[in-house]
Amino acid sequence: MENNEQHIILKTKNLSIGYVSKKAQTVIASGINIELHQGELVGLVGANGIGKSTLLRTLTKVQNPIKGQVFINNKPLEKQSALDLAKILSLVLTEKLISKNLSVFELVALGRQPYTNWVGNLTSEDIFIVNQALEQTHIEDIKHKKCFELSDGQLQKVMIARALSQDTNLIILDEPTTHLDMYHKAYILKLLKKLAKETGKTILFSSHEIDLAIQLCDSMIVMTKGHVEIDQPCNLIQSGAFEKLFPKDLIAFDETTGSFRIKK
Numbered sequence: 001m002e003n004n005e006q007h008i009i010l011k012t013k014n015l016s017i018g019y020v021s022k023k024a025q026t027v028i029a030s031g032i033n034i035e036l037h038q039g040e041l042v043g044l045v046g047a048n049g050i051g052k053s054t055l056l057r058t059l060t061k062v063q064n065p066i067k068g069q070v071f072i073n074n075k076p077l078e079k080q081s082a083l084d085l086a087k088i089l090s091l092v093l094t095e096k097l098i099s100k101n102l103s104v105f106e107l108v109a110l111g112r113q114p115y116t117n118w119v120g121n122l123t124s125e126d127i128f129i130v131n132q133a134l135e136q137t138h139i140e141d142i143k144h145k146k147c148f149e150l151s152d153g154q155l156q157k158v159m160i161a162r163a164l165s166q167d168t169n170l171i172i173l174d175e176p177t178t179h180l181d182m183y184h185k186a187y188i189l190k191l192l193k194k195l196a197k198e199t200g201k202t203i204l205f206s207s208h209e210i211d212l213a214i215q216l217c218d219s220m221i222v223m224t225k226g227h228v229e230i231d232q233p234c235n236l237i238q239s240g241a242f243e244k245l246f247p248k249d250l251i252a253f254d255e256t257t258g259s260f261r262i263k264k
């Protein structure tokens with residue numbers, strides 16, 4: 001199979017994710033074995049509270065695994081310094097931006113931080129890469145606007161541009177389509193697909209847009225209680241993975257259309 005011959009960017013080995021407090025350890029999911037290949041668009045889906053953000057935070061060293069290991073470019077995550085990691089992996093979170101006073105250009109330029117000197121001076125190469133990221137996300141026309149003046153959809157594109165200007169082989173986004181209308185959800189996910197194909201970057205995103213992800217992703221990670229599965233969408237449809245996502249009383253997965261339907 002073509003994908004398996006491609007370079008593995010990220011891999012987990014028997015990973016358990018969760019939270020540790022003074023009193024107890026809560027395992028959210030365990031036995032996670034996934035591989036992400038170069039140039040793939042990978043969607044992570046699962047019901048509310050199943051552990052998608054926890055998994056993304058563990059894959060990006062924001063929190064530690066309970067057990068097992070994460071490898072990026074074959075090197076254990078715990079052995080990578082913050083600066084090394086910033087050159088391999090960019091992370092786009094949906095939390096409110098603290099730096100909304102910056103212009104779009106300035107915010108996208110923050111992606112160059114791992115490469116700039118301590119005062120953050122941009123070289124002509126940095127400026128070229130920032131402009132390229134603005135172009136790739138089609139936001140050149142708003143580059144002088146302040147971020148607080150932007151709509152949610154525009155801001156989402158700015159955050160993706162910032163990740164692109166960081167120039168990493170791997171981009172991870174936590175719910176990049178939240179608060180967007182149907183058109184802009186499709187727009188953002190198609191943009192991610194195009195970027196993965198054209199730039200060879202591996203892009204992993206979590207989403208509740210299961211129908212769109214099925215249509216666009218090369219692979220999908222499906223999280224259900226006690227099980228995390230990764231495969232191509234068509235194989236996941238055949239194995240009935242999407243049917244296990246939600247209780248069956250309200251909605252059912254239609255294999256022929258690859259979408260969920262309300263039970264009447």
Ligand SMILES: Nc1ncnc2c1ncn2[C@@H]1O[C@H](COP(=O)(O)OP(=O)(O)OP(=O)(O)O)[C@@H](O)[C@H]1O
Nearest residue numbers: 019026028046047048049050051052053054055206
């Ligand atoms: N800081 C934390 N400490 C302890 N438990 C947490 C913490 N953050 C999240 N959890 C718990 O971990 C579980 C998984 O949460 P997580 O946010 O990863 O789910 P999710 O799949 O991203 O959900 P959603 O789709 O609603 O965003 C939930 O039961 C949640 O309550």
